[in-house]
Amino acid sequence: MSAGEDIVVLGGGLSKFARERPDGTPVDWMVEAAIAAMDDAGVDPAEIEHSLVAYESEILARQLSMGQVIQDALAFCPRPSIRVEAGGGTGGAAIRTAYAYLKSGLCDSMLVVGCDAVGRGVTSATVREVYALSGDVDFEMAAGGFFMAYYALMMQEHMRLYGTTEEQMAMVSVKNHRNALSNPMAAMPMEITVEDVLASPPVVAPYKRLDCAVLADGAAAMVLATRSWAEAHASAWRDKPRVSLTGVGCGTERVRIGDRPKPYPGLAHYRAKREASRAAYAMAGITDPRRELDVAEVADTYTGAEMQAYEDLGFCDHGQSGPLTARGVFDLGGELPTNTSGGLIGQGAPPGAMGLAQAIEVVNQLRGVCPAERQVPDARRGLTDIHGGTASFSVVSVFERRD
Amino acid sequence: MSDLVSRKLDVIENADPMGRGPDDPWRDFRTVERLDMELHFQFKHSFGKLSPFFLALEERRLMGTRCTECGKVWMPPRVHCGDDLAICEWVELPGEGVLEAASLSAYTLTTGGGEDTLVLGYVTLDGADAAMLQQVRNCDSPAPGLRVKAVWAERPVEHPMQLFWFEPA
Ligand SMILES: [Zn+2]
Numbered sequence: 001m002s003a004g005e006d007i008v009v010l011g012g013g014l015s016k017f018a019r020e021r022p023d024g025t026p027v028d029w030m031v032e033a034a035i036a037a038m039d040d041a042g043v044d045p046a047e048i049e050h051s052l053v054a055y056e057s058e059i060l061a062r063q064l065s066m067g068q069v070i071q072d073a074l075a076f077c078p079r080p081s082i083r084v085e086a087g088g089g090t091g092g093a094a095i096r097t098a099y100a101y102l103k104s105g106l107c108d109s110m111l112v113v114g115c116d117a118v119g120r121g122v123t124s125a126t127v128r129e130v131y132a133l134s135g136d137v138d139f140e141m142a143a144g145g146f147f148m149a150y151y152a153l154m155m156q157e158h159m160r161l162y163g164t165t166e167e168q169m170a171m172v173s174v175k176n177h178r179n180a181l182s183n184p185m186a187a188m189p190m191e192i193t194v195e196d197v198l199a200s201p202p203v204v205a206p207y208k209r210l211d212c213a214v215l216a217d218g219a220a221a222m223v224l225a226t227r228s229w230a231e232a233h234a235s236a237w238r239d240k241p242r243v244s245l246t247g248v249g250c251g252t253e254r255v256r257i258g259d260r261p262k263p264y265p266g267l268a269h270y271r272a273k274r275e276a277s278r279a280a281y282a283m284a285g286i287t288d289p290r291r292e293l294d295v296a297e298v299a300d301t302y303t304g305a306e307m308q309a310y311e312d313l314g315f316c317d318h319g320q321s322g323p324l325t326a327r328g329v330f331d332l333g334g335e336l337p338t339n340t341s342g343g344l345i346g347q348g349a350p351p352g353a354m355g356l357a358q359a360i361e362v363v364n365q366l367r368g369v370c371p372a373e374r375q376v377p378d379a380r381r382g383l384t385d386i387h388g389g390t391a392s393f394s395v396v397s398v399f400e401r402r403d
Numbered sequence: 404m405s406d407l408v409s410r411k412l413d414v415i416e417n418a419d420p421m422g423r424g425p426d427d428p429w430r431d432f433r434t435v436e437r438l439d440m441e442l443h444f445q446f447k448h449s450f451g452k453l454s455p456f457f458l459a460l461e462e463r464r465l466m467g468t469r470c471t472e473c474g475k476v477w478m479p480p481r482v483h484c485g486d487d488l489a490i491c492e493w494v495e496l497p498g499e500g501v502l503e504a505a506s507l508s509a510y511t512l513t514t515g516g517g518e519d520t521l522v523l524g525y526v527t528l529d530g531a532d533a534a535m536l537q538q539v540r541n542c543d544s545p546a547p548g549l550r551v552k553a554v555w556a557e558r559p560v561e562h563p564m565q566l567f568w569f570e571p572a
Contacts, residue, residue, distance in 0.1 A: 016420040022435055023417035032429075062440060129512055138450055138457075139479040140536045142564035144511060149523045152506040153536075160504070160547055184421070204508040204523075258503075258525045258534030259477070259485055267504055267525065267534075 006244040007102050009399065010223040010234045011041030012360030017187040017218035017348035020120040026061050027073045029219035030115045033353075034074055037221035038111065042235025048223065050107035051076050053083040054094035054114030056351040060130060061117040070113060080107070087134050087388025088301065090114060091220070091355015092395025095384075096248045098224045108229035112222045114352040119217035127215055135389060136256045148212070148302075150257055150390045152204035155304035157267035159206065162319030164307065166206050170197035171325050172303035173210045173345060179332065180342025182373035185357075187216045187348030197303075211303040216348030220356035222363075241367040247286070247398035249279025255392050265312075272394035273312040273385060280383075281314070284398040290315045290329075290336050293398075294379040295365045297358035299386050300343040309385055310338075313396065332374055340365060340374045355386035359397060366401040410438040452482040455493060457563040463555050465567075467531055469494045478531035485533075498553035499572050500528035505545035526551055526569055538568040 013036020015029035024032075030053075038045050051074065053067040063069060067083025082101070086093035091114050098110050118127050132146040140150075158164050174194055180186035192210065200209040223234075224245065230237040251272035254260050258267075265271035277289070286292045298313065300306035307321035315336060316324050324330065330338040341347045341361035344354055362382035364370050380401045387394040415435045419427040427433070450457050456479070459466045467478035472489035476496070484491055505524035522545055525534035539545045540554070551569040560566055 018420060021420065022415045022437070023420060023433060024435070059442075062442060128510065132512055136479075136536075138453065139564065141512065142562050143523070143537045144508075144521055145523055145536045146510070146512050148510065149506055149508050150536075152508075153504045153523065153525060156504045156506055157547075202507075202509050204510065205506045254485060256479070256533075256536070258479075258527075258536060259481075 006227040006402065007099055008225055008227055008230050008237070009243045009245060009359070009363050010043065010225055010230055010236045011037050011039070012220070012222045012356070012363055013037035013040055014185045014357060014360060015219040016185050017216045017350065017353070017357070018119065019187055019214060019216055019348075021217035026058070026066070026115045026117040026219065027070060029217065030070050030113045030221070031073050033115070033219040033221035034111060034113045037113075037223050040236065041223035042239065043109070043223060043233055045075070047233050048109045048111050050079060050101060050110045051081040052094055052098055052101070052110055052112045053081065054090045054112065054352045054356065055083065056085055056087055056090050056116050057118070057130060060122050060127065074111070074113070076111070086393045088299070088351045089355065089386050089388035089393045089395055090352045091358070092384070092386040092397065093393070094356060095245065095359060095397050096250055096395050099245055099248050102224060102226050109223070109225040109233065112224060112356060113219065114221070114356045115219035116350040116352040117217050118215040118350060121217070124215060140256060147390070148204045148207065151302045151305055152207050154257060154267055154308065154390060155206055155302070158304060158308060161268055162322065164304070164319075164322040166198060167194055168322040168325050169206065169211055169303040169307065170194040172300065172306050173197045175331055176300055176339045176343040176345040178346075179340050179374055180346030182371040183342050183347060185218075186342045186346055187218070188214055188346050189342065190346075206304070207302055213301050213344035213349040216350050218348055218350045218353050220353040220360060222356055222359060242402040243363050243366045243399055244402050245397060246400045247280035247282070247284030249276040249283070249396050251275025251279070251394045253392045253394070255389060257390055268308065269318065270308055270312040270387070270391040270394065272387065272391045273309055273396065274314070276394040276396040277313045277385070280396040280398050284400070286398065289313060289383070293336055293381055293383050295340060295362060295376045295382040296336060296338045297341060297343060297361055297384045298338055300339055300345045301349070303345070306339065306343070313383070313385055332376070337376050340370065340376065355384065355395070358384040358386060359399065362399050366399060410440065412437040412439040453480055456480050460563045460566045465496045465498055465528065465553060466493050467496045467528070468492065475532045476530055477533055478528050479533070479535050496528045496530050498528075500526045500531070500551060502526055502539065502545060502547060502549040502551050502569070503534050504547055505539055524569065539570070540568050541570045
């Protein structure tokens, strides 16, 4: 590649997200998603130079070394491959790693495929217990802590500081479940009301069942390449609107919320997202994200987490996410439609796949090929935000239409 | 279903999740057999350099660490300062502090001590510069700012973190 050359997204594909996929294994779903992505890109699988496997916890599928297993299943041997893992941020780490491989010249084309099998093949109690191992084990997990509780405690502080309400959080759930109605890949499409969310069973205060993203089975895949490789190898480059990856940033945070500096981020804020978004915005030349972005997919592990993300991604000031949510700023038809796919709440949350699924939704929005119900008119620039832990690891990516 | 395979859980005739009917590319692969499988680990789990904290709990003492560079007091303790990586020293903290945030949880892990529900809170102990997660018990309204004290278990427990919790001071 030549210096300064665009990194382009040639295509994406999903294997259906669902609470349970008894019809196959994670390897089956990753192959399905990869075939869909390579079809969408219009590339010959034999010509793609490199693969990247994004997977968090294959122990829950009774398998290790998923990177090697999927490489074999994809008929990609003996080509080079790399596997990445960053908890819930795995898909974001995959996109940023792909960018680095393509920019460095290690390869000029890459198949990125991500998955996790955390539906009902294992019990949700087992998943909660295993995932608690990705936080602080000796102090917090041993005291009875787990991720739902950590997120809930962060939001308690947000409510205390800014008066954010459970009704405002419920509006995020209504929006994301509704957006998923036009998404045939989504696990949780639903037409529900704020009252339904408020009346759903309590989980960890302030969160109720319908405030939470659901663990799901599913896979996602993308094809990325340098512009010159795309011109020579991909029919999508000729036939479809062109989309480039123009910014990608990463930030980190202390694992235990109580160890984080005060007053910022304190208990209520995502410093890693501020760091990641600032880096991505600098690369993409963005100074006023709410106006310069047309669409966004942000990490809605919980409704309140989406609202906290608006603030640290610079969509609004601290404490403003509640009022702006109530005004419909982030709804379809609003100023910055967010989680048009349904997000993790509406589309489902298989960790290794979800960051890639976000990017696929944004690319489809920029191409203008989403179903009319959720297509953002003339979308030119979009963002994805995904994180691991309680945003102990965060990646923000910016995609732009190039014609 | 035959009983020749003892771990056989079920056999499922799946529909195509995308509903493609005769165009389903995997129509020959929709019958799925599942087994009932388990995986058990047993660990010699080490607390490493932080072991003195857990051993002191058995003496009803709460040990934090103080950075020898910047003076910050970490609780939970850290071996090295989270700000500057200097090696810390042990410092005993009083068993009282302030509740920063609390949530009632309808779920518990096996580490939760066998309760059906529990309240988890972040508590900054007096003299500490960080907050620690622990259970809050015997408290009707665990509001931020509440003064709390450590209360100690009277019976043997499985894990040292179950030796104490917080209650209103
Ligand atoms: Zn220090």
